[in-house]
Every structure is written in structure tokens, then in C-alpha cells.
Amino acid sequence: MKTLILNGARTENETANTVSDCLEDSLNGKGHEVDIMILRNEKIGACLGCFGCWLKTPGECVIHDAGSNLPKKVIQSDLVFLLTQVTFGMYSSELKKALDRFPCPVLLPFFKKINGEIHHAPRYDKYPTLVAIGVLPNSDEESENTFTTLVARNGINLHTKAISTIVYSNDTADIIKQKVIATLSKTGVQ
């Protein structure tokens, strides 16, 4: 199985690093092929909102940089992990610059009704499970609820299962490991 980890921590972050290391160890131990992108080290431009990935080169982004490969990496993965500081209940700008670059190419421009609500129709038959792990300095119910809802909505719009987990900066390495294992079990990874 293939797993993509998008590490969107804005700066070197001990908690995010611990989560990433735990994920890598666990997944490698299960025989996964793991691809980790530390996004702050990658040259990824912001989505231009040009719709070129729908109208000029369907399914592929027209910007040529480290973000160009994201649609391919995503669609060829079984699991995609989004690792981020929870920022006003949302993803960090580092993670979001990558996240903005792949949903349009992997979806169609056309509308489709799902559970009474309009979404973009899928381009592909199958999408990877999306797992978002958010780092917060401490417990913050409003931010956590917003983050959880956001990830669930991403799952609906990307036609896939979406799972979210929160870790705190003061969580010990053992607690983080337990949370990572619990999260992996929710994905169905054996």
C-alpha cells in the first residue's frame, strides 16, 4: 500500500515531527511505501484559480513546480495524511498551499447532488482515505470542533472517508504514539 504524508507544520515543530516519525515507523512496519513531503521545504505556488486543470489540461495542474505532482501522488495513494498546526480551527497556510493544488484536478467541474447537497463530481473511481492530524498547544473545543467538521467536509467533497485526530503540544511521545495507532486502526490499515 502507498501512503503520502504532507507535513504542513509552518516551522520545525517537535510534536508534528513526533507524529510524522510515529506514522512512518508504523506504516513501514506494515510494509507500506511511505512518501513524506515537508511542505515548508518545497517550492509550491498558490493555486491561481485559473481552472486550467479543468479546461486546458484536464486532470493536471498548469503550474509547474513541486505542487504539480500532487494530483498524481494523491490519486495513486491509499492513504493521505495531512499534518498541520490547527490554525483558527483550520489548516496552516503551508498545508493549505498543497491542499489547494489537488482537489480541482482530481475532480470534475460538473455538479453532482450528494445527500441533497451539490458537490463536484468525481473524476476517478476511487480516492485515498484522508487522515488529518492537527496539532494544538492545548485543548480548545471551538478550534477542535471546527477542524473536525472541516475534515469531514473535505471527505464529502473528495468522495472519500476522512478521519481527524488532535494531538497537543504537551502530549508525551507515548501518548502521541497511542493516538497515531488509534488513528491508523480507524483507517482499516492492518
Next chain:
Amino acid sequence: MQKPTHAVLLVGSPRGQSSTSNSLGTYLLEKLEQKGVSSEKVYLNQCLDSEEKQAVMLRLVDSSDLIILAFPLYVDSLHSQVIKTLELNAKHKKGKLNLGKKKFVAIANSGFPEANHSNIAINVCRLFAKQVGYSWVGGLAMGGGGMISGRPLDELGGMVRNQKKALEIAAEALSKGEAIPEKAVALISKIGIPKWLYLWMGNRGWKQEAKQQIATKDLYYKPFKAER
């Protein structure tokens, strides 16, 4: 409530001047100016690529007592450039006092016909205001952004009557230092054409636009095979 004297509009669309965010925000600014609130405008897609430009944007926010963020919905939340702007503002304001005098407003738009897709994004803006210490005076969210497509609202006739009325109600309240009334929030969410017609026009529009550049069937192209 303290009346604002100067507003800044932060246009959060990567399409900048030709965006629906600009159309909506500009209409609100015009109505505020008619009520004596002066204003300036910043296109976020043009002000983040150097520290100097970021500093100019932050100074404009510093010198305004009404901050209006207009943005398109991007993957259920805000575009990365808008998040970057919020992060920069939060860092810039850290530890500063009396920020509650500054009022913060958000206007979201999306291409989906339902406005509720933007609920999370509006909530994110409210959390930002709370965490920074600004006074949150409300968020407006509209679906059906394809009806506007970056054109001035005054050129679009009755199709955007609800959006114009909602922004006029919002301007009236904001100019008095009050929060945006619920009536404006409800009104802006109502698109001016039947939902089925909007969907039909949207789906047809993509095919027509595609015809100018590629074969229609290629719209469905799958460049990457799942290796699973």
C-alpha cells in the same frame, strides 16, 4: 457602538481584481463610502511575495477600524494566501491591546448553489477575530458565485438583487458600528435564479468553455491510473 471611520477591504481571491470577492467587497465599500466611511482595498494575491508588501498590508489594517475580508471558498475553507494573511496579522497583533475597537467582517462566496458550504470558512474567520482580539461583527456567505463571475453587481440586474440588498443592509449597520443583521445573512444566501437553472447553466457552461480549447470528452480525462 463606536462608528468606523476607515475601512480596508482585503480581497482574498487569487483572481484579484477580476474576482467575485472583489465584486461583493467593492459593492459593500461603495455603500459604506456613501455613509461617510472612507476606504482602501488590498489584493492579497499581490501583497504576500515580499516582506515590504506584507508590511504595507499590515499598516493598512493597522490604520483601519473596519476590516472586511472577502474571499472565495477553497476546499471547504480559505485559500492558502488568505490563511497566510490571517497568520501574519495574528503574529503582528500578538500582545497588542485595545484591538476590540477594530471590527472584523467576512464575506464568503462559492460556486455551489448552497451558501452553507461556507459555514466553516465563516467560523474560521470568527475564530481568527476572537483569537486576535478584534470585534467580530458578522459573516455573509453566498452560493451561486458563478452568477457574478467577477462582474460589478450593478451590471447584473435582478439576478443579484438579494446580494445587493443584503450588502446595503450590512453597510447601514456597519456604518453605525453595529453587527450585520441576521436579515442580511439570510438574504445574501438566496440566489436569484432557480437552483435547477443555475446547475444546468453551470454544467453547460463548462462544456462550452472547454470547446474553445479541448474536446468536450477530454474534460473527463484521467491522466493518472490508480496504482492500487
